[in-house]
Amino acid sequence: MKTLKSKILLNEKVLNNIYKLVIEFNSEIDEIKPGQFFMLKTLDNSFLLPRPISVNDANENTVTFLYRVEGIGTTQICKLREKEEIQAVGSLGNGFNLNELNGKIAVVGGGIGIAPLLYLTKKLGNNADVYLGYKDCVYYNEEFEKYANSVTVITEDGSSGKKGYVTDYINYENYDAVVTCGPEIMMFKISDGCKAKNVSCYMSLERRMACGLGACLGCTVETKIGNKRACKDGPVFLSEELLI
Ligand SMILES: Cc1cc2nc3c(=O)[nH]c(=O)nc-3n(C[C@H](O)[C@H](O)[C@H](O)COP(=O)(O)OP(=O)(O)OC[C@H]3O[C@@H](n4cnc5c(N)ncnc54)[C@H](O)[C@@H]3O)c2cc1C
Numbered sequence: 001m002k003t004l005k006s007k008i009l010l011n012e013k014v015l016n017n018i019y020k021l022v023i024e025f026n027s028e029i030d031e032i033k034p035g036q037f038f039m040l041k042t043l044d045n046s047f048l049l050p051r052p053i054s055v056n057d058a059n060e061n062t063v064t065f066l067y068r069v070e071g072i073g074t075t076q077i078c079k080l081r082e083k084e085e086i087q088a089v090g091s092l093g094n095g096f097n098l099n100e101l102n103g104k105i106a107v108v109g110g111g112i113g114i115a116p117l118l119y120l121t122k123k124l125g126n127n128a129d130v131y132l133g134y135k136d137c138v139y140y141n142e143e144f145e146k147y148a149n150s151v152t153v154i155t156e157d158g159s160s161g162k163k164g165y166v167t168d169y170i171n172y173e174n175y176d177a178v179v180t181c182g183p184e185i186m187m188f189k190i191s192d193g194c195k196a197k198n199v200s201c202y203m204s205l206e207r208r209m210a211c212g213l214g215a216c217l218g219c220t221v222e223t224k225i226g227n228k229r230a231c232k233d234g235p236v237f238l239s240e241e242l243l244i
């Protein structure tokens with residue numbers, strides 16, 4: 001983990017309030033695991049605490065993020081332009097353990113929760129069936145098509161792909177493991193579906209974070225094996241271990 005000033009190569013709108021940010025480091029970065037994140041902050045102190053944003057893709061010395069503008073931090077980040085600098089601390093968190101993801105894998109994302117799942121799908125090497133759930137507007141599905149075995153798009157209003165909730169379309173018994181990121185209500189429904197069919201379920205929790213480094217205990221999650229920090233011990237947890 002390093003605190004690095006990095007140069008912005010791209011910070012562009014994908015759709016509505018969804019942006020893609022690509023940053024370049026001028027020094028070598030450690031290998032990044034899918035599911036890890038960076039704490040991002042503008043250098044002008046226009047907001048105090050850095051914001052956690054997942055790695056959407058990574059190459060030798062560039063990292064891509066996909067983020068939704070929510071409040072002050074992401075609003076300031078989306079104003080940054082090419083060639084400006086941004087503070088990036090990372091890579092942080094446990095990430096997904098690829099050794100545990102063998103056999104047939106379903107990758108299930110809801111809304112901006114799809115962000116960390118692209119890099120994971122890429123690392124799974126054309127092996128994963130990807131399910132992407134959106135309220136209405138669809139984005140980034142074509143990126144997943146480059147790396148997935150199959151991609152199923154589901155919208156709540158049926159304006160694109162299949163109609164309904166992403167959870168309506170997963171046959172859990174077809175998979176050895178399911179990996180998910182998105183709204184907690186969606187992830188817990190998926191966890192229940194997995195439990196009923198005795199399938200492992202890994203979820204990436206997007207809890208509010210202050211330090212992102214394991215120091216403030218602001219992101220504590222109760223588990224069967226004691227309290228864990230979402231930023232340091234997570235954000236990826238085996239769902240059956242969680243007590244939430
Ligand atoms: C490990 C991790 C990875 C994440 N990866 C991504 C990502 O790849 N792309 C992305 O768009 N977002 C991601 N998030 C969520 C992102 O960190 C928050 O949206 C961001 O911190 C909001 O900051 P803000 O200053 O813009 O909004 P604020 O002004 O701080 O808050 C605006 C609104 O967003 C809500 N909010 C703030 N933080 C979170 C959070 N962690 N989860 C849910 N709601 C929140 C607040 O309750 C409030 O309603 C991630 C969060 C975590 C913990």
Ligand code: FES
Pocket residue numbers: 208209210211212213214215216217218219220229230231232
């Ligand atoms: S955010 Fe400080 S311990 Fe997790």
